[in-house]
Structures are given as C-alpha cells and as structure tokens.
Amino acid sequence: MNSRFALLHRPLFVIMALCISVTLSLTSYLGVAKPFSSFDWIDVLGEGGMTLVTLFWLLATLFSRLKGRVTNLLFIGLLAMHLSMLLDLLDEFWTYPNSGWITTFESIPATLGMMVMSVALYHWHHEQISINDKLQQRERFYRDHSLTDFVTGLYSAAYMKQQLNREVQLSEQHAQPFSLLMFDLKKFDQLNNQYGTRHADDILRQVAECMQLNCRPTDLICRFASDRFIVFLPATPACTATVMMHHLQCSLTHTRFKTPNETQLSAYCSHVTWQEGHTGEQLIEQLCQQLAVQKLPNSVAA
Ligand SMILES: Nc1nc2c(ncn2[C@@H]2O[C@H](COP(=O)(O)OP(=O)(O)OP(=O)(O)O)[C@@H](O)[C@H]2O)c(=O)[nH]1
Secondary structure, eight states, X not given: OOHHHHHHTHHXXXXXXXXXXXXXXXXXXXXXXXXXXXXXXXXXXXHHHHHHHHHHHHHHHHHHOOSSHHXXXXXXXXXXXXXXXXXXXXXXXXXXXXXXXXHHHTHHHHXXXXXXXXXXXXXXXXXXXXXXXXXXXXXXHHHHTOSBOTTTOSEEHHHHHHHHHHHHHHHHHHXXXXXXXXXXXXXXXXXXXXXXXXXHHHHHHHHHHHHHHTSOTTOEEEEEETTEEEEEETTOOHHHHHHHHHHHHHHHHHOEEOSSSOEEOOEEEEEEEOOTTOOHHHHHHXXXXXXXXXXSTTSSOO
16 A cells, blocks of 8 residues: 555545545434433444445455546445444444334435446456556566576676677777687486476576586676576686686586486587677687587597
C-alpha cells in the first residue's frame, strides 16, 4: 500500500465518507432504537465483521491502485457492498416502524455491488495481461542487451568485443601488450545428446566456475559462442599467456564435472598476443583460425 496513491483518490474518499454519513444519519433519523436486551450479539459480530472487512477492502483499493477505470469499478462495487453490510448491521440496533423499505432495500446494493465487482475483475484481468506483456517485453530487451551470458553468468561476447576494442586503443597509446586465450570444449555435442540440454548447461556452468577459479582477478572471461570461451589477459605478454593457457587446459582436463556420471572434458585452445596495428576482430579471427587448424582430422590436437 502506498499513501501517495490515496492522494490521487481524494474525490472517492469524499464520496465514501458522504455515503456512509448519509446511511448512518438516515437510519438513526428514521429508526427507533431497539432495547439493549434484544440485541442479537452473534448477528452483530458476524455483520459487524463483514462491514469492517468491506471497509478494509475499500481502503486497501484506494491505497494501492492508481486512478483508472478498474479502480473506479472496484470502488463502486465495494462501496455498494459495504453500504449493504452497514445497513444490515444497523438493523440490529434500530427498527424502522414507518420505513420498512430500508430493510427491503438493504440487500439490493450488495447484489449490484457484486455485479459491478465482476465487471471490475474482468477488466482487472485484462489490465494484468497487458502489464505482464509489457514486463516481458522489457525483460527481453534487457536480456538481449545484457552484458552477461544467460547460462554461465560469464560476460557475453558483445561485452568482450567492446572491452577488446577499448583495450586495443589503450594499447596503441601505451604500447602495452595484452593477450587472449580461446577454449573450445571437445565433443560437447555428444554430451548434449548423452545427458540432455539441462545437464549440458550445468557442465557449461561448471566449466565457467573452473575457469574463474584458475584465472587472475584482473582477467576477463566470456562465453564467446556455444561451447567456446575467451579469456582476456590484460598487460600479459605471450610467454605468460602460454603458461596460463596450459594451466587452464590442465585444470579443465583434471576436473571431474558433475553429471549423472562424472564427466571429464578436454578442450582445444589457442592464444594470441596483441601487436601494433592489430584490431580486435583480427585477434579473434586468429584465435578461431588456430582452433580450426587443431580440429582438422590429421591434426595432433584433434
Ligand atoms: N546445453 C547447451 N548446448 C548448447 C548451447 N549452445 C550451443 N549448444 C550446443 O553445443 C554443441 C556444439 O557443437 P559443436 O560446435 O559441434 O561442438 P563439439 O561437439 O564440441 O565439436 P568439436 O568442438 O569439434 O569437438 C551443439 O550441439 C549445440 O547445440 C547451450 O547454451 N546449452
């Protein structure tokens, strides 16, 4: 509930107060008080409870909804039900010798109120569908433009490319080399077929964790494509990059990944170190070419 919403509904609060005051005044003006001994306390309790609950629903609606058609319909329906309950409660305390129509009338607002409420709920349902649609569109927008990979939580390829281009510019100014590693899991397709996508996704997540554990805090790991990862090693010369690549490759090979059976993985890997004049795309192209060579049937790595 939000008190700021209530400020939007000042006219509805006035209407509610007016209707309740008129009902109370009318019944006390037309009615004759019943003797205390004839009060039926069980009825008072039951009808009083319903009167309070409908009043609470009314207030909750005004404190939690914005202005609009659904709010107005809910207000009308709930107010009519509340007035019916109030009249029902009041005739526990008053009799109406010359105005029996009040007792006849008391159940009509409830019926009308319920009909209006039904219409309000129908429109509320449609309102909710359209809100959900908008939320889904927004969620898709953020997911599409997200900088992280949905499955592994690693950085996305788009983010890596952004960082790479920035780093190429910086390196050109400061002539400081950086390196990139690329890993491609071997026969991941078979794991997908053997264990199904859910378990294969789990493996990708565990691979991501394994790489994070074995990289330095300054390194940036991204999931480049399906079972392909890139590690960006800032301020790292070629010799250190080679050591890091073998270290990561060994870590992947020696880890037992949790699946229905424990699975061991191996990966093709390549590395490249920035040299003056190279663009980010060229570096990635070189990494991919090295992997393609390893995948050739006659290659040792294959
Ligand atoms: N579970 C899961 N599988 C994916 C995802 N993205 C791509 N894949 C699957 O990953 C597999 C990659 O297949 P390939 O590129 O042939 O790789 P591979 O089987 O490892 O082949 P080699 O690299 O030559 O050993 C395909 O079966 C894709 O459907 C994903 O997000 N989750």
